Amino acid sequence: MIEIGTFQNLKAVRATPHGMVLHNEEGDDVLLPNKYVPEGLQEGGEVEVFVYTDSEDWPIATTQRPFVQRDQYANLLVKEISALGAWMDMGLDKDLLVPFSEQDLRMDAGKYYPVYVYVDEETDRLVGSNRFRRFLSQDNLTVEEGQEVDLFILGFSDLGAKAAVNGLHEGLIFKSDIFRTLQPGERLKGFVKTVRPDGKLDLTLQPEGYAKVEPNAEKILAKLRSTANGFLALHDKSDPELIREQLEMSKKTFKKAIGGLYKEQLIELVDGGIRLK
Incomplete structure (x- = not known):
């Protein structure tokens, strides 16, 4: 099955009036429309593409480079608001929908928001969400105290800045440990300051001691x-x-x-x- 929402190398197998048909190793196919077919691509050649679904929910390939893939975090611009939700620019001809049900706070057009991108199991569509706790877990922690980690700033609370830790867990940088301006959607390095008995992570931007x-x-x-x-x-x-x-x-x-x-x-x-x- 062609995987939705990722970059993948596929083989060109057949030219059609609408574009080039591509196959993966299992023989599953997807169309690369003519406007995305690289010059010189011939049947039998390989091309790296990103696969998503079109307006009719058919898988489609593109050589465009989106800002984010499935199961990743990104800071994206809301282009417009519709009856369905917020449409965000993800670097493709088709924008990313963040349904109202997936918005922690209502989004406004012209502003950037951090989101998590995933594939909806029922429709196979790429969808965005900033209800982050659904996608983060404090069970089976993969980090330990003192470890350097990758942080993605999710937002702020009265206590400090909330961050995704290595894209897997949620952590908090207390206000007392913040010594520069942080922005939602910012990526930076940090350190695990404390692992609490309940699995909560205290973070710091500087190593301890x-x-x-x-x-x-x-x-x-x-x-x-x-x-x-x-x-x-x-x-x-x-x-x-x-x-x-x-x-x-x-x-x-x-x-x-x-x-x-x-x-x-x-x-x-x-x-x-x-x-x-």
């Missing part, structure tokens, strides 16, 4: 080197918000980092701040 001092020490050195006189008007008595604003780190991390830099004799502590040696 001494391991996080070194990269932050480098960040401080880079900041110092970028100034005209190698001086930074920050010190251990500075306002935490000022440190957060200028260096995107907590005051605690800043103090550890400058302590290490001072010990290595890379900086000197002067009135009003720190200076490169």
Whole structure:
């Protein structure tokens, strides 16, 4: 069976007035319309295509490159709202439908929203959703404390930023561990701070303990080197918000980092701040 919603290499087996018929290894076929047939593709050749369903729910192949495949997360633009839901630009001639029933909050045209793309079992259509908990599980966790992970920012709560962890689990970055602006739909690296008994994951953007001092020490050195006189008007008595604003780190991390830099004799502590040696 031709798989909907993925890239796959298929064999060209027959040219028709409407396009090239492609086969997979099992002999299942799908049409690649003429407007997508690459120049020079002959019967017997192979082509990488993305397969989705057309307006009549027939599988169709394209050489267009969508922004997202099935079972993946993406930040997509809503092009229009219809009676069915929100239609999002996924990089194909056919837009992605996010039905109203799959919207955590009602979407507006012209705005970007993070969504999960899946194949509806009844219709074989690609569908989007931002009711993320249906697709994330805290059972059989595949991560452990201290592990570096891939994060996709799902949204925000009163406690902090919610994120998909390696596309499999849900985690939370508490406000106290956020030292720069995060956006829904953003992808970034993070670390598992705590695995709770109930399977909930606390996340951080920096590794815990001494391991996080070194990269932050480098960040401080880079900041110092970028100034005209190698001086930074920050010190251990500075306002935490000022440190957060200028260096995107907590005051605690800043103090550890400058302590290490001072010990290595890379900086000197002067009135009003720190200076490169």
